[in-house]
Amino acid sequence: MSKTYKSKKILVSRRYQILALVLVLLAGGLLLLPKYHKSEGISPELFVKNALSTERYINTDMLADRLINQDPTILLIDTRPEAEYNEFALPNAINIPLKDFFDEELNGYINQDIYDVILYSNDNFYSNEAWMIGNRLGYKNLYVLQGGLNEWFKTIIDPKYPDETMPQEAFELYSFRKAAGMYFGVGVAKTETLDKPKPKKKVITTPKKKKRVPEGGC
């Protein structure tokens, strides 16, 4: 009996034992694999791609339009400290300071996919940080108010009258902003001081060409 024949015979007669051994070795191999830390959330490549994209920004006009039309799908999150929030905040905004971002009770507002969450702070700084944390963890529908509250004041509350050489659109935008500002209470105090209240002029917001809300991201 040759040696190779003998070894082949063992292989055939004991093939199930050998297969069982292979299975156990493979399962045991899982235990011996070197441990490594698996990062949570989306892949770093996707994160960088999202971070470089400006799709996350929503401008103040778009936000004002949605607020005036009482869009039920938006959720405003104020990422500034509580004291600043108490001084001034956008209507119906919820205060989630950056340090409380992982607070279990508040996290439910940010980590969901029903509302479009719009983050804002005084400028883009805190809101962008919040967006980055959320995006890294794979939260959906997160947006950042471009320019934050500073931009809000500059454009909606106190818009600049356009130069006469500017195109028609600039004037339309101005009147929209002026009307939006009235909606948010600019100049309301003045009209209240009058003895005889004039019939309130109906605010007609010029129907702006609706821009598509940036979709996607992740």
Place this chain on the structure above:
Amino acid sequence: MGPLIPNGLIPVEWNYIIAIFIGMAFGYILEASGFSSSRKLAGVFYGYDFVVLKVFFTSAVVAVIGLYYMDYLSWVDISQLYVQPTYLWAAIIGGMIMGVGFLAGGFCPGTSFCGAAIGKIDAIYFTIGLMFGIFIFAEAFDILEPLFDGSNLGHITLPDTLNMSPYWIVFIFTIIAVVSFAISDKIRNKVKKVFY
């Protein structure tokens, strides 16, 4: 990278087409390994043939080992895989009914269609009974609903419940499989041979 469909590597529309092909392959393998014979299937209860135990246990072990290796290599994200929710009492009672049906009829639902496809009369009767059972369940759903929806434990898994590393569970599971195969072989050698 994976799972392929949730991560958009394969468009969602392919879902059903792929499912049909997997189903056909599954049916073919079932038939080819003799699972369309009720005598072979029932053998596991009488101790003369443990092929059911061996095939299903082996496939589970191979799949789980393969998945965890692929997870380690980041080919598949295991946390993205769908875990069936556990309805405790529904599963226990349903499992008991299924066991009784398996023992009495000699088929489990999948294999009965395999048998019916190659023209086994007992399998055809079994599938008719299966449809009848589905009909009764649907009609009695109002009564059964509390059981059907109750005791939902959610998407629980053994690593979470036992708070153990999944690798250890896979290893223990593999040992249990191999030991059960060895024991089933011992039992089969002691039981009188049945020819079918």
